[in-house]
Amino acid sequence: MGKPATxxxxxxxxxxxxxxxxxxxxxxxxxxVEVHNENFFGGGAALxxxxxxxxxxxxxxxxxxxxxxxxxxxxxxxxxxLRELCEAIQPAAISEHLCWNSVNGLVANDLLxxxxxxxxxxxxxxxxxxxxxxxxxxxxxxxxxxxxxxSNSEMTEGEFLAELTRRTGCGILFDVENxxxxxxxxxxxxxxxxxxxxxxxxxxxxxxxxxxxxGCLVDTHxxxxxxxxxxxxxxxxxQIGPRPTLIEWDSDIPALSVLxxxxxxxxxRMNAGHD
Amino acid sequence: xxxxxxxxNRFMRAIVQGTDVSPQIDTIxxxxxxxxxxxxYRNNYRGNxxxxxxxxxxxxxxxxxxxxxxxxxxxxxxxxxSVSANLYHxxxxxxxxxxxxxxxxxLPYLPDVAVxxxxxxxxxxxxxxxxxxxxxxxxxxxxxxxxxxxxxxCHVLRSxxxxxxxxxxxxxGADIQINLASGxxxxxxxxxxxxxxxxxxxxxxxxxxxxxxxxxxxxxxTEATLAxxxxxxxxxxxxxxLKQGVLTGFHLESTS
Numbered sequence: 001m002g003k004p005a006t007x008x009x010x011x012x013x014x015x016x017x018x019x020x021x022x023x024x025x026x027x028x029x030x031x032x033v034e035v036h037n038e039n040f041f042g043g044g045a046a047l048x049x050x051x052x053x054x055x056x057x058x059x060x061x062x063x064x065x066x067x068x069x070x071x072x073x074x075x076x077x078x079x080x081x082l083r084e085l086c087e088a089i090q091p092a093a094i095s096e097h098l099c100w101n102s103v104n105g106l107v108a109n110d111l112l113x114x115x116x117x118x119x120x121x122x123x124x125x126x127x128x129x130x131x132x133x134x135x136x137x138x139x140x141x142x143x144x145x146x147x148x149x150x151s152n153s154e155m156t157e158g159e160f161l162a163e164l165t166r167r168t169g170c171g172i173l174f175d176v177e178n179x180x181x182x183x184x185x186x187x188x189x190x191x192x193x194x195x196x197x198x199x200x201x202x203x204x205x206x207x208x209x210x211x212x213x214x215g216c217l218v219d220t221h222x223x224x225x226x227x228x229x230x231x232x233x234x235x236x237x238x239q240i241g242p243r244p245t246l247i248e249w250d251s252d253i254p255a256l257s258v259l260x261x262x263x264x265x266x267x268x269r270m271n272a273g274h275d
Numbered sequence: 276x277x278x279x280x281x282x283x284n285r286f287m288r289a290i291v292q293g294t295d296v297s298p299q300i301d302t303i304x305x306x307x308x309x310x311x312x313x314x315x316y317r318n319n320y321r322g323n324x325x326x327x328x329x330x331x332x333x334x335x336x337x338x339x340x341x342x343x344x345x346x347x348x349x350x351x352x353x354x355x356x357s358v359s360a361n362l363y364h365x366x367x368x369x370x371x372x373x374x375x376x377x378x379x380x381x382l383p384y385l386p387d388v389a390v391x392x393x394x395x396x397x398x399x400x401x402x403x404x405x406x407x408x409x410x411x412x413x414x415x416x417x418x419x420x421x422x423x424x425x426x427x428x429c430h431v432l433r434s435x436x437x438x439x440x441x442x443x444x445x446x447x448g449a450d451i452q453i454n455l456a457s458g459x460x461x462x463x464x465x466x467x468x469x470x471x472x473x474x475x476x477x478x479x480x481x482x483x484x485x486x487x488x489x490x491x492x493x494x495x496x497t498e499a500t501l502a503x504x505x506x507x508x509x510x511x512x513x514x515x516x517l518k519q520g521v522l523t524g525f526h527l528e529s530t531s
Contacts, residue, residue: 038361042400044428045469065360071280078360103283107357108290109323109365110316112283115299119279147312150282152299187305215306218315 071103095140115150145178158196175206428466467520479504
């Protein structure tokens with residue numbers, strides 16, 4: 001349903017506040033940029049900065065607060081703010097995480113895991129449809145990095161995502177680093193995940209660096225992409241093929257040139273796959 | 276409550292209140308314990324809210340210092356759980372919290388600073404509104420009772436402390452000495468060219484603006500202000516407020 005995502009099949013970077021000024025002043029060669037929706041709700045300086053960025057680069061809108069799997073109903077104000085942002089920016093892609101963040105009025109401003117059951121599948125599919133109807137376009141749904149798992153899950157995350165694409169027509173944002181985190185933390189089978197998801201539904205990749213706390217890999221987005229994650233990315237490129245690929249960096253944000261060098265590394269791997 | 280939401284609820288309470296998670300969560304992991312995993316979620320929860328408060332209250336952070344601010348946010352987060360997925364909505368009760376927070380009693384102006392900073396955050400994200408056309412207003416005969424419309428980013432705050440000076444002294448590059456004994460202040464929050472600013476209002480201008488805010492017509496607001504402040508100069512005030520982006524337009528009363 002809706003307009004197909006039109007991100008160019010090249011590497012892009014997550015654009016965060018420390019780099020707004022430099023990007024607008026110097027207009028560096030970036031394939032595309034991705035921003036977090038919630039930073040641009042409403043009007044004023046934030047929205048105007050993004051409108052200027054949009055004049056020069058394709059923009060992907062990436063949500064961290066929708067809570068597709070939450071226990072509480074979708075927040076109508078949040079949905080309306082997102083629709084208004086979409087209308088203003090006309091993004092090349094729009095994505096949300098496969099996670100939850102609120103129940104009984106309490107919110108954890110985080111990306112929380114849930115059991116993959118028939119009940120949760122029907123629940124999440126219904127909500128993806130609601131979001132897609134409100135926005136008038138299809139959503140990309142991102143696989144989650146997780147620090148725990150549920151014994152009552154009836155399917156894997158890959159199977160769950162595959163079924164969501166079948167039921168709702170949504171696409172998949174495949175975060176390669178998230179999959180790697182789950183392999184190390186939860187013993188998830190990366191090859192099985194890649195086999196389970198419909199490859200034609202994958203429309204974007206994410207890459208980032210994690211940190212380690214007491215043996216647990218934490219999805220902190222504050223380091224360069226590690227060699228193990230590059231290796232998994234190369235395998236993903238062989239299995240699924242090239243897709244628009246994003247370098248995410250969300251804390252201890254380095255110079256723009258560092259992000260661009262990371263994006264170049266992704267681009268080289270995408271190009272190598274074409275040979 | 277369904278089995279699903281019950282499970283999420285127990286997970287949420289484990290993060291926010293430290294209670295036990297549901298037995299459906301796996302307890303054995305390859306490289307760490309379940310306690311570590313829950314602790315990571317709890318740290319994320321608190322860390323994200325702490326960062327939201329740091330973003331909303333930069334002047335309070337400077338006034339109390341890093342260590343006290345961390346102590347303060349820890350108490351605030353314990354008392355006020357997050358209820359919005361938008362982190363820019365978190366921290367609204369800071370002024371009320373500070374009024375009752377015993378360690379902050381030595382700084383009695385902090386609650387007013389909190390109100391001002393929260394108001395600035397609201398103003399930063401306020402909806403965009405059109406510019407005001409003064410020439411059009413000039414064409415309206417006074418008997419048509421034009422109602423001026425304030426920008427939604429505009430707020431007037433009265434304080435018993437020199438609030439405007441405190442705020443201005445803690446902006447980047449400011450070089451202002453504050454005299455806390457200099458008395459009260461009327462702070463005007465406005466947004467011009469997407470930049471939120473705080474400026475001091477005179478009693479007369481504040482009186483007029485607050486009348487306009489409660490939807491008095493231009494004529495009534497001016498009359499009431501002149502009765503209290505005979506030296507009030509409407510033209511000068513209008514021009515000054517227009518320059519600050521405070522007014523966005525006007526409409527005419529349908530009945531009069």
